[in-house]
Amino acid sequence: MVTDWRPTASLEAIKARAGLLSTVRAFFAARGVLEVDTPQLARHGVSDPHIQCIPVPGHGYLQSSPEYHMKRLLAAGSGPIYQICKAYRDGEAGARHNPEFTMLEWYRPGFDLSALINECLTLFGELFPGAPSRTYRFRDLFADVTGLDPLTTSDSDLIQRAEQHGAPEDLDKAAAVDYLMATTVEAALPAEQLSVVTDFPSWAAALAQTRTDTDGTEVALRFEIYYRGLELANGYQELTDADEQRRRFERDSRLRGEYGLNVMDADPYLLDAMHHGLPACSGVAMGVERLLMAQRNSNRIDEVLTFPGDRA
Amino acid sequence: MASYSTSEFKSGLKVMLDGDPCAIIENEFVKPGKGQAFSRVKLRNLKTGKVWERTFKSGDSLEGADVLDVQMQYIFSDGEFWHFMDTETFEQKQADEAAVGDAKQWLKEEDMCEVTLYNGEPLNVNPPNFVELEIVETDPGLKGDTAGTGGKPATLSTGAVIRVPLFVQEGEIAKVDTRTGEYAGRIKN
Numbered sequence: 279m280v281t282d283w284r285p286t287a288s289l290e291a292i293k294a295r296a297g298l299l300s301t302v303r304a305f306f307a308a309r310g311v312l313e314v315d316t317p318q319l320a321r322h323g324v325s326d327p328h329i330q331c332i333p334v335p336g337h338g339y340l341q342s343s344p345e346y347h348m349k350r351l352l353a354a355g356s357g358p359i360y361q362i363c364k365a366y367r368d369g370e371a372g373a374r375h376n377p378e379f380t381m382l383e384w385y386r387p388g389f390d391l392s393a394l395i396n397e398c399l400t401l402f403g404e405l406f407p408g409a410p411s412r413t414y415r416f417r418d419l420f421a422d423v424t425g426l427d428p429l430t431t432s433d434s435d436l437i438q439r440a441e442q443h444g445a446p447e448d449l450d451k452a453a454a455v456d457y458l459m460a461t462t463v464e465a466a467l468p469a470e471q472l473s474v475v476t477d478f479p480s481w482a483a484a485l486a487q488t489r490t491d492t493d494g495t496e497v498a499l500r501f502e503i504y505y506r507g508l509e510l511a512n513g514y515q516e517l518t519d520a521d522e523q524r525r526r527f528e529r530d531s532r533l534r535g536e537y538g539l540n541v542m543d544a545d546p547y548l549l550d551a552m553h554h555g556l557p558a559c560s561g562v563a564m565g566v567e568r569l570l571m572a573q574r575n576s577n578r579i580d581e582v583l584t585f586p587g588d589r590a
Numbered sequence: 591m592a593s594y595s596t597s598e599f600k601s602g603l604k605v606m607l608d609g610d611p612c613a614i615i616e617n618e619f620v621k622p623g624k625g626q627a628f629s630r631v632k633l634r635n636l637k638t639g640k641v642w643e644r645t646f647k648s649g650d651s652l653e654g655a656d657v658l659d660v661q662m663q664y665i666f667s668d669g670e671f672w673h674f675m676d677t678e679t680f681e682q683k684q685a686d687e688a689a690v691g692d693a694k695q696w697l698k699e700e701d702m703c704e705v706t707l708y709n710g711e712p713l714n715v716n717p718p719n720f721v722e723l724e725i726v727e728t729d730p731g732l733k734g735d736t737a738g739t740g741g742k743p744a745t746l747s748t749g750a751v752i753r754v755p756l757f758v759q760e761g762e763i764a765k766v767d768t769r770t771g772e773y774a775g776r777i778k779n
Contacts, residue, residue, distance in 0.1 A: 328625055369597035369648060370627070372619030444645050446628070453626035453647075460622030482625060537649075588600075 282589045286580040295570055295582065298405065299362060302382060305401055311358040311384060316347035318364055322545035325530035326484060327537055330368035332377070340366035343563060344383055345485070346548045349516070352385055352559060353551035360384035362566065374508070374579050376586050380566035387557040391499050391515040394560035395474055398503060398511050402472055405569060406505065411472035417497075419475060420459065423466045428455045428479055429495045452481045464504060473504045485526070486514035506572045513562030520552035591654040596629040596646050604636070604657040607644070611636045611655035611708050619648075636706065636713055639691075655708065662705045664697045672697065674705055674712065685712035693717045695750035696768045717768045722777050723747050725762050728754065741773075 285292070306313065323331030323339035324346070331339035341347075344361050351359055365381040386394055399411050420428045426436060433451040440454035441447065443461050467473040480488045483498035491497045499515035517523055527544035534541060570582040580586045594605060599617040606612070612633040621627040627648035634641050636657060646652075662674035662683065671684035672694065683705065687694070689712045693703070696717035706714040728744035741753040744764065752766055754773045763777040 328621075328627060370619055370621065371597065371600075372617055372629075375619045375621070444630075444643065446645055446647050446650070449626070449647070456622040456625035457628065457645075460620050460628070464622075 285584040286586055286589070287582055287584050291570065291574065291582050292584060294574060295566070298566070298570060298573065301404055302362065302401070305404060306360050306384070309358075309397075311360050311386075312356065314348065314351060314356065314359045314361050315363070316344045316351070316361065317341065318344075318366070320347070322346070322547070323542055325527050325534070325542045325544065327530055327533040327539060330539070331542075332366045332368045333540075342367050343381060345561070345563075346545055348383065348385055348561070349556055350547060350551040352387060353554050353556045358384070358386050371587055373577065374568070374571070376567070376579050376583060378587065378590070379579075381563055382566050382569075383561065383563040385516070385559050385561040387559040389560045391476070391501060391513065391560055394513055394515075394562055395476070395501055395503075398513065398562060399472060399474070402503070402505070402510075405573060406472070409470065409472050409505065411474060413474040413476060415477045416459075416475050416479065417477060417491075420455070420463055423463045424458055426458075452479070455479065456482075464507070464509070467504050467507075469506050471505070474501055475504065476501045478502075483517075484514070485517050485523070487517050506575060507577065508568050508572050510568050510572060511562050511564045513560060515560045516556065516558075518552065518556040518558060520549055523552050524549060591656055593651045593653050595651040596631075596648050599629060599631060599652075604655040605633070605652040606655045607633060607635075607642065607652060610638070611657050611713065612642065613657075615641065620645075621648075636708065656710075657713070658707045659704055660707060661702050664699060664701050664703050666699060667694075667697070672715070674703065674715075677702075683707070683712050685715055689713055690715045693768075695746075695748050696721045696723075696766070697748065698723060719767065719769060720765055720774060721768055722763050722765050723750070725754070725758065725760055725764055728758065728760055730759070744773075 318341050319334060319337050320341055321338040324342045329342050331342050333339055343365050344363050348359060348361060362382050364378055366378050368377060371377055417428055424439060426439060436451055437449055437454045440449055440457045445457045449457060477497040478500045480496035480498050483500060486498045486500040488496050488498050501513045502509055503511040531541060567579050567582050576582065594603060599614055601614055601616060603614045604611060605614065612635050615632040615634055618630045620630055629646045629648060631644050631646060632641060663677050665673045665675050671686060672690045673682055673684050675682045693715040698721055701718055701721060704716040705712050723746040725744045726747050729742055741755050743751050744754040745751050752771060752773050754764060758776055764773055765775045765777060767774045
């Protein structure tokens, strides 16, 4: 049998990755943000029921993001930090996903969400010279494209609309909104513009703070940035309240049980670090392969990976 | 049959959907924000050849389809069925017109074909990429014209009609690319 031993990325794409990483390192060096290195193999994995960690028998889990460890560094007084590391997610494979990928993640103590968005756009100015940017509130953008309000439209109307666009049956409201966002709304964003989307519904808060909007609805202090049809960045004004963190762990754990997933115990190290005190901060994660795909106008992750999962 | 979850979906996997065997063409993992992940899947219905697009929730699964691609030799047609033989076991299978489809115009006795078996019966027949067939009818071409600019129609022994260069004559053997139905040269006797 002949094996596919050759890399799927061209030499040019391999060089582009090296170039992108050196641009990113120079960007943070100039701003006094410290590069750090945290474990990829740890006893606890993320509790989020929509992210599956890869277990390593006898050791724990390959990390789906360096978030928990980086927050422990922040609580210990590291100041602003960034990391470029591998991250692992079981089952995430497709034209734009590989179970092992490279993540760029950074945290800025003292930054609110808009300060961090500005810093992301400054970095993107170096990576994607000349690309204009525009900011949308999730709710307004969703309503403009679909004619439905993601927070106040009835569940059945949102679910029915998602099904009209080919969604599987039995979605709940949150999943129906996610589906419409991923299919119709993202597709409507101008490809050649850096589109910043803010104020996500509170159910999509993950580890972000929430706040009450002017009309009383709860929104998450979270943003995403899209460019050339790719979701490039996902940022939060970070939750710092250890008790709220514990409640979210408990909710995740209950949902994991309902979905029939493995139980993920709350990470006691993270909770203790947050009890000690996580400084007010904002943080963002970006997929390095996505950045490369956007730079090279590619829509296949294979083209920027030396050896994707099926030939690694 | 085993069942496959969305994380196992990949191009070429054969699964059952709405009671029909299908081959997965493409599986695109879609993960909007922090929520429910989906698999947007393109499948070819192996019975009809139609391409379907479906979206599944991550973790959903489909039953595998008992579909197998095997190399078989075409033996003969009795008008109703086209008969194929496994050259190792000598086992024979008969394919109906629906299974043979467009392949029938390229089938020459003793040629090896790829036969897709579903629950052990022929579902689809793929002719070889190139076949060599005798030209049984074509207008005499003009002497000296070798450029073959427009070409002319020629009927092959199987009844298929292709376009050939003007210099090609009746009784010659044409090589045909069955994927495009185009003339690909002639075989010198």
